[in-house]
Amino acid sequence: MKRERKIRVMVAKPGLDGHDRGARIIARxxxxxxxxxxxxxxxxxxxxxxxxxxxxxxxxxxxxSLAGAHKYLFQTVLDLLRKKDAGDIVVCGGGIIPxxxxxxxxxxxxxxIFGPGTTMDEIVKWVKENVTPRK
Amino acid sequence: MALTFSPKIFQDIxxxxxxxxxxxxxxxxxxxxxxxxxxxxxDWEINDLYTPSDVKEQxxxxxxxxxxxxxxxxxxxxxxxxxxxxxxxxxxxxGSAEDTNQRFHHLVREGQTGLSTAFDMPTLMGYxxxxxxxxxxxxxxxxxxxxxxxxxxxxxxxxxxxxxxxMTINPPAAIMWAMYIAMAENRGIDRRILGGTIQNDxxxxxxxxxxxxxxxxxxxxxxxxxVEFGTRQVPKWNTISISGYHIREAGSTAVQELAFTLADGIxxxxxxxxxxxxVDEFAPRFSFFFNxxxxxxxEVAKFRAARRMWARIMKDRFKAKDPRxxxxxxxxxxxxxxxxxxxxxxxxVRTALQGLAAVMGGTQSLHTNSLDEVLSIPTxxxxxxxxxTQQIIAEESGVANTIDPLGGSYFVExxxxxxxxxAFEIIQKIxxxxxxxxxxxxxxxxxxxxxxAYHYQKQIDNREKIMVGVNKYAIEGEDIPVEVLEIDEELxxxxxxxxxxxKETRDSGTVVRCLERVGEACSGTENVMExxxxxxxxxxxxxxxxxxFRDVFGSYRDPGIY
Numbered sequence: 001m002k003r004e005r006k007i008r009v010m011v012a013k014p015g016l017d018g019h020d021r022g023a024r025i026i027a028r029x030x031x032x033x034x035x036x037x038x039x040x041x042x043x044x045x046x047x048x049x050x051x052x053x054x055x056x057x058x059x060x061x062x063x064x065s066l067a068g069a070h071k072y073l074f075q076t077v078l079d080l081l082r083k084k085d086a087g088d089i090v091v092c093g094g095g096i097i098p099x100x101x102x103x104x105x106x107x108x109x110x111x112x113i114f115g116p117g118t119t120m121d122e123i124v125k126w127v128k129e130n131v132t133p134r135k
Numbered sequence: 136m137a138l139t140f141s142p143k144i145f146q147d148i149x150x151x152x153x154x155x156x157x158x159x160x161x162x163x164x165x166x167x168x169x170x171x172x173x174x175x176x177x178d179w180e181i182n183d184l185y186t187p188s189d190v191k192e193q194x195x196x197x198x199x200x201x202x203x204x205x206x207x208x209x210x211x212x213x214x215x216x217x218x219x220x221x222x223x224x225x226x227x228x229x230g231s232a233e234d235t236n237q238r239f240h241h242l243v244r245e246g247q248t249g250l251s252t253a254f255d256m257p258t259l260m261g262y263x264x265x266x267x268x269x270x271x272x273x274x275x276x277x278x279x280x281x282x283x284x285x286x287x288x289x290x291x292x293x294x295x296x297x298x299x300x301x302m303t304i305n306p307p308a309a310i311m312w313a314m315y316i317a318m319a320e321n322r323g324i325d326r327r328i329l330g331g332t333i334q335n336d337x338x339x340x341x342x343x344x345x346x347x348x349x350x351x352x353x354x355x356x357x358x359x360x361x362v363e364f365g366t367r368q369v370p371k372w373n374t375i376s377i378s379g380y381h382i383r384e385a386g387s388t389a390v391q392e393l394a395f396t397l398a399d400g401i402x403x404x405x406x407x408x409x410x411x412x413x414v415d416e417f418a419p420r421f422s423f424f425f426n427x428x429x430x431x432x433x434e435v436a437k438f439r440a441a442r443r444m445w446a447r448i449m450k451d452r453f454k455a456k457d458p459r460x461x462x463x464x465x466x467x468x469x470x471x472x473x474x475x476x477x478x479x480x481x482x483x484v485r486t487a488l489q490g491l492a493a494v495m496g497g498t499q500s501l502h503t504n505s506l507d508e509v510l511s512i513p514t515x516x517x518x519x520x521x522x523x524t525q526q527i528i529a530e531e532s533g534v535a536n537t538i539d540p541l542g543g544s545y546f547v548e549x550x551x552x553x554x555x556x557x558a559f560e561i562i563q564k565i566x567x568x569x570x571x572x573x574x575x576x577x578x579x580x581x582x583x584x585x586x587x588a589y590h591y592q593k594q595i596d597n598r599e600k601i602m603v604g605v606n607k608y609a610i611e612g613e614d615i616p617v618e619v620l621e622i623d624e625e626l627x628x629x630x631x632x633x634x635x636x637x638k639e640t641r642d643s644g645t646v647v648r649c650l651e652r653v654g655e656a657c658s659g660t661e662n663v664m665e666x667x668x669x670x671x672x673x674x675x676x677x678x679x680x681x682x683x684f685r686d687v688f689g690s691y692r693d694p695g696i697y
Contacts, residue, residue: 020345021386021588068272068276115476117477118478
């Protein structure tokens with residue numbers, strides 16, 4: 001399949017959590033897979049993430065959370081994207097997220113959540129299958 | 136040179152080794168080795184056998200010696216665990232100050248011998264619970280502390296004049312310490328007898344743990360203020376816990392953990408010397424904190440090398456004379472990043488092995504992770520099993536019967552030597568860049584750690600490295616069977632109300648004056664500690680004080696290296 005432009009993904013760290021090992025590894029895996037990658041760095045508010053996602057014109061936002069505040073943070077990112085007419089940006093997540101919360105967040109519109117033990121290849125494959133460049 | 140073996144013996148050993156190698160190659164010609172390559176978790180290749188030839192150059196007196204004697208390879212005290220066991224110090228913090236206080240009482244009742252506090256993310260980052268950045272995070276991964284009132288509730292009923300307390304906090308460490316001192320003084324306890332540790336290691340925040348507030352240079356200035364203040368006023372307090380733990384958790388190798396930690400220690404020492412302190416005044420109160428990861432011998436070698444290297448650095452580089460300045464005393468925590476969400480009961484076994492390595496390495500205190508720590512804050516039951524794991528190592532296994540039981544193992548000594556050599560090479564590189572602050576500004580440690588983390592992840596993904604229950608022996612469609620501790624979402628509102636009550640009852644004029652005093656100390660060269668203690672006693676909040684730091688010094692933004 002030939003595409004006009006590369007998939008543009010944003011890897012984002014919402015909240016105050018400093019666990020960025022996974023986020024940085026996944027950013028590098030995306031880059032090695034040929035995607036265009038924007039990594040926000042740490043300690044971003046949902047507002048900052050959404051604004052950057054729109055400005056950078058990304059096709060997907062990957063949110064990483066390992067300190068328990070995912071429910072509020074992921075939901076807020078989803079809400080803000082919709083409010084700004086950017087609800088077509090795919091949102092996925094990764095980190096330590098209990099099963100019940102995974103169900104709730106998926107019902108709310110997070111397209112996929114990658115738990116511990118997922119390989120980089122599996123995630124890259126999922127992105128290729130589920131994210132297409134917008135427009 | 137007092138070599139362990141004579142040259143004639145080496146010749147003999149080497150001849151026999153060659154014969155054995157030939158025999159071995161015949162065996163493997165029929166059936167090849169189990170693995171293409173045998174390597175440690177940090178990917179150091181390991182030989183099939185170690186003999187005296189591998190430690191040929193080693194001088195027993197100079198390099199190994201006796202416990203309590205320079206270079207302390209075998210332990211900092213002459214008696215080690217024959218005298219007193221390590222301190223069993225379980226890291227705990229959850230929900231409100233009252234919740235955590237209950238957990239502390241439980242752990243002390245069950246035989247824990249020191250306290251260790253985990254704070255929630257807003258507290259660690261210098262925000263009160265009511266700040267918009269703190270939304271959704273209150274009490275989630277530790278206890279929320281906004282004011283002195285919370286600190287008083289946290290330690291209610293605990294004998295802080297007899298037990299030592301460790302507080303894992305960094306950018307607001309000076310403030311949290313001021314609250315602890317104020318709390319003790321309000322109880323009538325003299326600050327001079329207080330014992331404990333603040334982590335207060337800002338350098339590793341920039342390279343690894345990433346809870347930062349102000350830029351590196353002023354961050355280290357505040358650290359130096361605490362070192363100076365502790366030296367003069369709180370002489371039993373460990374002013375910095377120079378930490379490799381987070382460097383390792385962020386994905387470094389064992390030798391990088393060792394080298395970056397010591398390089399951080401060198402940087403703090405240089406700053407305190409610039410302040411006009413004498414090395415033997417403050418160095419005895421520096422403590423260290425390491426990770427104990429999965430590879431048993433690699434870890435033991437790292438701990439032994441760490442002690443020897445610090446002693447050499449202190450003696451040769453900083454001309455320390457007091458033996459206590461040469462002692463590397465360290466706390467160890469088993470590796471959180473080695474635990475798996477899958478088949479979580481396996482984590483008990485991993486933690487036991489890692490705890491054992493820490494003990495064989497001669498640690499002064501130990502936190503053993505709970506089996507559910509990868510999923511959430513530990514339940515009381517899981518935390519108790521983790522404490523029991525240490526008690527079994529201490530009182531059943533027999534490993535604490537003799538000092539440095541692995542000393543003299545050809546393998547362990549060879550690995551210890553290699554750790555030292557390679558770590559000194561990395562430290563040299565950092566020295567050439569102009570020291571750790573300059574190296575951090577160039578993103579050198581950040582990039583090195585990111586490279587190692589990525590390399591390890593690739594090895595896991597292609598099964599060159601095994602994680603049992605994850606990339607081998609996995610259970611298809613596994614339902615994770617453990618109970619997870621949930622923090623009540625209502626806590627946030629309760630905590631905000633509590634802090635508001637403090638704000639309503641304090642004298643606002645005094646608060647304003649106190650904040651101005653802290654601001655003046657920050658802008659000038661006066662030590663910030665005494666103004667901070669006065670300020671927290673007047674009811675200022677953590678964030679009000681951190682906002683002063685941020686106003687004066689500016690905020691640091693993550694460069695987002697990957």
